Amino acid sequence: MPVIDRIAEFADEIVAYRRDFHEHPELGMEEVRTSGIVAKLLEEWGITVHTGIGKTGVVGVLEGSEPGRTIGLRADMDALPIHEKTNLPFASKTPGVMHACGHDAHTAMLLGAARYLAETRQFKGTAVFIFQPAEEGLGGARAMLADALFDRFPCDEIYGMHNNPNGQPKQVSVKPGEAMAGADFFDIHIRASGSHAAMPQLSIDPIVIASSLVQQLQTIVSRNVPATDSIVLSVTQIHGGSAYNVIPSDCTISGTMRYFDSDLAKVVRQRTKELCDGMATAYGIEIEFQNREIFDVLINDDNLSQVMLDIAAEVVGNENTVLTDEVKMGSEDFSDMLRAIPGAYCMVGHEGTLPLHNDGFILDENMLPIGASIYAKLIEQRTGA
Numbered sequence: 001m002p003v004i005d006r007i008a009e010f011a012d013e014i015v016a017y018r019r020d021f022h023e024h025p026e027l028g029m030e031e032v033r034t035s036g037i038v039a040k041l042l043e044e045w046g047i048t049v050h051t052g053i054g055k056t057g058v059v060g061v062l063e064g065s066e067p068g069r070t071i072g073l074r075a076d077m078d079a080l081p082i083h084e085k086t087n088l089p090f091a092s093k094t095p096g097v098m099h100a101c102g103h104d105a106h107t108a109m110l111l112g113a114a115r116y117l118a119e120t121r122q123f124k125g126t127a128v129f130i131f132q133p134a135e136e137g138l139g140g141a142r143a144m145l146a147d148a149l150f151d152r153f154p155c156d157e158i159y160g161m162h163n164n165p166n167g168q169p170k171q172v173s174v175k176p177g178e179a180m181a182g183a184d185f186f187d188i189h190i191r192a193s194g195s196h197a198a199m200p201q202l203s204i205d206p207i208v209i210a211s212s213l214v215q216q217l218q219t220i221v222s223r224n225v226p227a228t229d230s231i232v233l234s235v236t237q238i239h240g241g242s243a244y245n246v247i248p249s250d251c252t253i254s255g256t257m258r259y260f261d262s263d264l265a266k267v268v269r270q271r272t273k274e275l276c277d278g279m280a281t282a283y284g285i286e287i288e289f290q291n292r293e294i295f296d297v298l299i300n301d302d303n304l305s306q307v308m309l310d311i312a313a314e315v316v317g318n319e320n321t322v323l324t325d326e327v328k329m330g331s332e333d334f335s336d337m338l339r340a341i342p343g344a345y346c347m348v349g350h351e352g353t354l355p356l357h358n359d360g361f362i363l364d365e366n367m368l369p370i371g372a373s374i375y376a377k378l379i380e381q382r383t384g385a
Helices: 005-009 011-023 032-044 103-120 140-146 206-224 262-283 302-316 334-340 365-382
Strands: 048-053 057-063 070-076 126-132 157-164 172-174 177-180 182-191 231-239 250-259 286-295 298-300 321-323 343-349
Touching (some): 005 103, 032 048, 032 057, 032 126, 070 365, 103 365, 172 302, 182 262, 231 262, 250 262, 302 321, 302 343, 343 365
Antiparallel strands (some): 177 298, 182 250
């Protein structure tokens, strides 16, 4: 069967939720307005609401018609530090902040499912709606877990989903087992010696050192990791200097590593530090390497991956479901929740030519009732499983 009839009836309101969130994006751990709206709507629908979990996280609990199992559904709420260039009528009103990853849609879809389930209550057991802050590298899942998320709201299974602008509307895909990469973020602080730009011989130039170090970092994967293994090291920021005629004393390099093999990740971390230490010795300066392990590898439960796909097929049809073997080098902190509770995470395809995290990214809103229906069916079928 297609989208749930009742959800189709209020699909315009799900779109309105999403557009409102899109117009007023908030960065991680700053989702005060968004979480406030989520909490207010859940309360209006008769769902028990708990706020302030992981700082700005919200959890809604809805009891079914009779005892049964407890199933968790999770959506993320935060936006990215990107200045929007879509020219949409509901484009971001916050300069430098944009929902360029579709978390506004994820939140709206889970709200749509929650509203429908609150109206119908045609399920056993308990539904737990988890609205998570700070997915974009700021540890929102870990913050909620540190606030005893699953001690307070024990779940038998948990599910999440993400939009996928792959130009294949309605296509739902799941990768059993290892599905998305683990990730580190790193910062390298070069503390050298500045001078007048006309007299570089009086300096130890951190810009030159940084330029050389970036090139050396790119040899780690190509020369220290087997070619048959998947690992990525990317430098994404270089900051240094403030004037045309001044060689600065300091420069900072930042970036990320993505991996599936934890042993190889240790090799890359160690080689990065060794290169920094070697460069510091060569130039007689100080170079500090700071590394943060941000995301675990996302591992979907094999059986529940198939369960999720089978339920999605009831909404989009068997021809639009894919049990894929393709792993993604992108990362997702839902992985932390899956370490605690078995579950699965799927991708929902939609129209689009620009990738996620692009300042021109436009989400296809036709996916909203699809995602809401899949979420709702997971509760209706898995709470009584």
